[in-house]
Amino acid sequence: MKLSPINQRRLTTFRSNRRAWWSLWIFMVIFLLSLGAEMIANDRPLLIRYQGELFFPAFVDYAETDLGGDFETSANYHDPWFREQIESSGWILWPPVRYSYHTHINNLPGPAPTPPSRDNWLGTDDQARDVFARVIYGFRISVLFALLLTFGSAIIGVLVGALQGYYGGRVDLLGQRFLEIWGSLPALFLLIILASIITPNFWWLLGIMLLFNWTSLVDVVRAEFLRGRNLDYVRAARALGVSNGQIMRRHILPNAMVATLTFMPFLLTGAIATLTSLDFLGFGLPPGSASLGELVAQGKNNLHAPWLALSAFGVLSAMLTLLVFIGEGVRDALDPRLINRGRK
Amino acid sequence: MTDHSLLNVEHLTVNFGRDAAMQTVVRNISFSLQKGETLALVGESGSGKSVTAHAIMQLLPYPNAWHPPESQIRFRGQPLLGLSDDAMNKLRGNQIGMIFQEPMTALNPLHTVEKQIAEVLKLHSDLRSEALRKAVLEQLERVKIPDPASKLRAYPHELSGGQRQRVMIAMALANKPDLLIADEPTTALDVTVQKQIMDLLKELQCELGMAMLLITHDLGVVRHFSDRVAVMRQGELVEQSTSTELFRQPQHEYTRKLLNSEPQGAPLPYPSDAQVILEAQQINVQFALHKPFLRRPSKFFTAVNKVDLQLYKGETLGIVGESGSGKSTLAMALLRLQSSTGDILLQGRNIEKLNQKALRPQRRQMQVVFQDPFASLSPRMTVQQIVAEGLEVHTNSSRENIETAVIKALLEVGLDPDARHRYPHEFSGGQRQRIAIARALVLNPEIIFLDEPTSALDRAVQVQVIDLLRDLQARFGLSYVLISHDLKVIRALSHHMLVMRAGKIVESGPAEQVLQNPRETYTRELLAASLG
Numbered sequence: 001m002k003l004s005p006i007n008q009r010r011l012t013t014f015r016s017n018r019r020a021w022w023s024l025w026i027f028m029v030i031f032l033l034s035l036g037a038e039m040i041a042n043d044r045p046l047l048i049r050y051q052g053e054l055f056f057p058a059f060v061d062y063a064e065t066d067l068g069g070d071f072e073t074s075a076n077y078h079d080p081w082f083r084e085q086i087e088s089s090g091w092i093l094w095p096p097v098r099y100s101y102h103t104h105i106n107n108l109p110g111p112a113p114t115p116p117s118r119d120n121w122l123g124t125d126d127q128a129r130d131v132f133a134r135v136i137y138g139f140r141i142s143v144l145f146a147l148l149l150t151f152g153s154a155i156i157g158v159l160v161g162a163l164q165g166y167y168g169g170r171v172d173l174l175g176q177r178f179l180e181i182w183g184s185l186p187a188l189f190l191l192i193i194l195a196s197i198i199t200p201n202f203w204w205l206l207g208i209m210l211l212f213n214w215t216s217l218v219d220v221v222r223a224e225f226l227r228g229r230n231l232d233y234v235r236a237a238r239a240l241g242v243s244n245g246q247i248m249r250r251h252i253l254p255n256a257m258v259a260t261l262t263f264m265p266f267l268l269t270g271a272i273a274t275l276t277s278l279d280f281l282g283f284g285l286p287p288g289s290a291s292l293g294e295l296v297a298q299g300k301n302n303l304h305a306p307w308l309a310l311s312a313f314g315v316l317s318a319m320l321t322l323l324v325f326i327g328e329g330v331r332d333a334l335d336p337r338l339i340n341r342g343r344k
Numbered sequence: 345m346t347d348h349s350l351l352n353v354e355h356l357t358v359n360f361g362r363d364a365a366m367q368t369v370v371r372n373i374s375f376s377l378q379k380g381e382t383l384a385l386v387g388e389s390g391s392g393k394s395v396t397a398h399a400i401m402q403l404l405p406y407p408n409a410w411h412p413p414e415s416q417i418r419f420r421g422q423p424l425l426g427l428s429d430d431a432m433n434k435l436r437g438n439q440i441g442m443i444f445q446e447p448m449t450a451l452n453p454l455h456t457v458e459k460q461i462a463e464v465l466k467l468h469s470d471l472r473s474e475a476l477r478k479a480v481l482e483q484l485e486r487v488k489i490p491d492p493a494s495k496l497r498a499y500p501h502e503l504s505g506g507q508r509q510r511v512m513i514a515m516a517l518a519n520k521p522d523l524l525i526a527d528e529p530t531t532a533l534d535v536t537v538q539k540q541i542m543d544l545l546k547e548l549q550c551e552l553g554m555a556m557l558l559i560t561h562d563l564g565v566v567r568h569f570s571d572r573v574a575v576m577r578q579g580e581l582v583e584q585s586t587s588t589e590l591f592r593q594p595q596h597e598y599t600r601k602l603l604n605s606e607p608q609g610a611p612l613p614y615p616s617d618a619q620v621i622l623e624a625q626q627i628n629v630q631f632a633l634h635k636p637f638l639r640r641p642s643k644f645f646t647a648v649n650k651v652d653l654q655l656y657k658g659e660t661l662g663i664v665g666e667s668g669s670g671k672s673t674l675a676m677a678l679l680r681l682q683s684s685t686g687d688i689l690l691q692g693r694n695i696e697k698l699n700q701k702a703l704r705p706q707r708r709q710m711q712v713v714f715q716d717p718f719a720s721l722s723p724r725m726t727v728q729q730i731v732a733e734g735l736e737v738h739t740n741s742s743r744e745n746i747e748t749a750v751i752k753a754l755l756e757v758g759l760d761p762d763a764r765h766r767y768p769h770e771f772s773g774g775q776r777q778r779i780a781i782a783r784a785l786v787l788n789p790e791i792i793f794l795d796e797p798t799s800a801l802d803r804a805v806q807v808q809v810i811d812l813l814r815d816l817q818a819r820f821g822l823s824y825v826l827i828s829h830d831l832k833v834i835r836a837l838s839h840h841m842l843v844m845r846a847g848k849i850v851e852s853g854p855a856e857q858v859l860q861n862p863r864e865t866y867t868r869e870l871l872a873a874s875l876g
Contacts, residue, residue, distance in 0.1 A: 006769075232715075232720035233720050233721055235681055236712060236720050236780070237733065238681055239679055239681060239707060239710070239712045240711070240783070241703075241707035241708065242733060242734075242737050243704075250733075254722075254724045
């Protein structure tokens with residue numbers, strides 16, 4: 001794909017901002033690694049060779065009997081007797097961390113939470129689960145949630161803002177009043193009420209947050225469309241007979257995209273912070289799921305185990321800082337004044 | 345230079361940026377200004393006129409802008425370059441006044457006229473309370489604002505363009521400066537107002553005995569109001585002489601080009617048996633002044649008031665009038681881009697009642713070229729995409745056919761078709777206007793609406809665009825509706841003309857007749873005010 005000169009210049013400006021460029025790379029690497037969290041931290045081995053056959057316990061559920069055990073239940077690979085049984089006629093390939101986010105570790109050296117050790121790099125939490133594993137999974141779910149929420153709100157927000165701004169008049173008037181009413185609904189209380197009726201899972205949370213988050217972009221996009229619909233080249237397109245949809249998509253949307261893109265990284269950080277605070281309060285993801293907010297809550301409840309609070313703080317601040325740096329880079333790259341300064 | 349000069353500019357160079365990004369905007373120019381004299385700085389846009397003026401006022405964005413050591417600006421022998429801000433502030437607004445091009449943006453919209461003028465007086469004098477108020481009133485009387493006492497409490501938006509410019513002048517002259525820098529003082533104003541403002545400036549100049557540095561691109565203003573002229577081009581001073589000398593015997597080739605670049609020629613004859621292609625009857629455009637909640641608006645501003653017009657095939661209909669006279673609104677209404685009432689007959693078919701969908705096939709017949717070629721082309725589309733857009737809407741042709749049509753249209757407007765994959769910002773103003781014309785032309789329309797097609801262009805380019813329009817009319821039998829405030833452009837292209845004022849047609853008839861023997865007083869005023 002060939003970039004238009006203006007976008008090339010923006011890319012150059014973004015790349016010349018070394019802090020943002022490096023932040024983007026670091027974030028992308030961490031995010032891609034966390035997408036393969038099952039390969040990094042898992043209580044099931046990645047690969048087993050037993051009696052000349054290959055098994056993939058990380059991806060397939062095997063019964064103990066399949067691997068020479070006694071019971072028809074799912075295999076527990078942490079059982080020392082079972083492990084010896086397999087290794088007696090084959091071998092086991094473990095991931096770097098032998099715990100998943102929900103693994104209860106039975107043979108801890110002391111009462112949980114235990115401090116960081118060679119086995120548990122960031123210690124364990126008060127339910128004897130490995131903090132490092134939970135952080136990896138928690139990072140992944142936070143970023144995925146934030147990405148889905150941001151893109152969902154962007155799509156709805158741009159659409160609504162575009163319609164309001166382009167058609168103006170009554171559409172705009174009713175739309176704006178609706179937004180005012182909608183914006184004043186207490187989203188947190190609705191979530192609390194909902195949490196008492198159902199157990200909110202990932203999709204419930206995403207849906208409800210989406211209901212209240214999409215409004216954030218509407219005003220920006222609406223303003224761009226209000227301005228854009230009277231531009232000469234938009235009027236020229238109307239005189240050519242181009243349809244309204246085409247005009248919005250081809251002529252005005254690119255202008256509105258600048259404002260939207262500038263906002264996006266900051267929406268992303270906002271979404272992560274929202275999910276974390278809901279989890280912290282206990283109205284977020286269902287109990288037991290890996291979440292950074294829950295880790296923060298544990299840190300607060302277990303002040304004698306500072307590794308909990310420190311891990312949560314470290315991961316959250318690193319993630320949010322990287323995103324803010326990227327956001328600043330994007331904002332500057334899309335700023336026409338800075339672009340002109342770089343021009344000969 | 346002798347020491348009598350009030351202002352002495354020697355070897356002035358202005359650079360922006362450093363090292364690789366450095367750009368020289370003004371290059372080694374020297375001139376001087378005597379007491380009571382008017383020097384006009386003329387040149388096309390981008391020639392460095394305004395930057396020179398800002399350098400004298402030390403208003404450039406320092407330190408991004410900088411001068412090499414040999415540059416000198418002396419005001420009464422005192423060097424201005426590198427003067428401290430405090431010292432400079434004593435001069436600004438006190439001994440050197442400045443007025444800007446756009447009076448709406450140069451005045452603070454949140455403060456009353458009284459407050460803004462009083463501020464200038466307070467900074468450089470000890471006048472307070474009643475005495476200050478009296479002084480402000482005096483200033484307003486001096487610039488001949490009607491009913492000055494009531495204007496004290498007015499906000500800028502309550503004043504007309506000409507009145508705002510008068511307030512600006514009052515502010516600039518409040519402390520009786522020795523030097524007034526006028527940066528395009530009349531460009532944003534209507535012709536009739538232009539003349540009044542320039543007359544006022546001249547009168548005040550005599551009264552106060554001040555020198556004036558007049559920055560303009562309008563040769564008419566230069567001819568009537570300046571003693572000496574300095575012509576600038578691409579940051580350099582190409583010629584400097586007295587006004588009469590320069591207009592009689594221009595030395596430099598560029599100056600000659602500038603002087604000769606008045607729109608010339610006459611409209612082409614068109615067949616007398618031509619058919620009416622567009623007819624409008626009783627066109628009315630109203631805007632609601634105030635919209636009561638859930639009720640129909642009751643007060644309207646009538647922008648176009650019962651206008652009738654007829655356009656013949658191959659004819660150019662010129663529409664003139666001041667800003668706000670409704671001429672652009674009328675064009676938008678005829679194009680059905682602005683809701684209106686009345687009948688619009690396009691080739692005998694009433695298109696006023698058609699909805700947007702039924703209208704779409706008819707749009708092909710009527711195209712429009714806007715004033716500002718920078719705003720009328722989408723910056724994110726290539727020239728190919730821009731010109732092809734209309735074809736994609738109206739035909740089902742293949743890609744190749746569309747591309748061929750685009751190439752043909754670009755050739756017809758005198759552009760290199762190889763450049764069609766570039767973006768508009770890579771073209772000059774005149775070239776962009778050609779692209780806009782190509783976009784209209786590619787659909788083979790019957791009528792092209794030209795909304796001030798040349799006003800945003802430099803003189804020399806204007807002439808080329810006018811020649812192109814005339815040439816296209818001859819080849820394709822196009823009809824034009826030409827909207828302009830520039831009577832020279834109208835004269836060069838129109839067969840018939842309408843004079844509009846406050847939404848109504850004041851006078852209409854064959855262009856030659858209206859321009860030679862105007863019947864109405866308003867038309868006569870308009871003609872008299874347009875400086876030649």
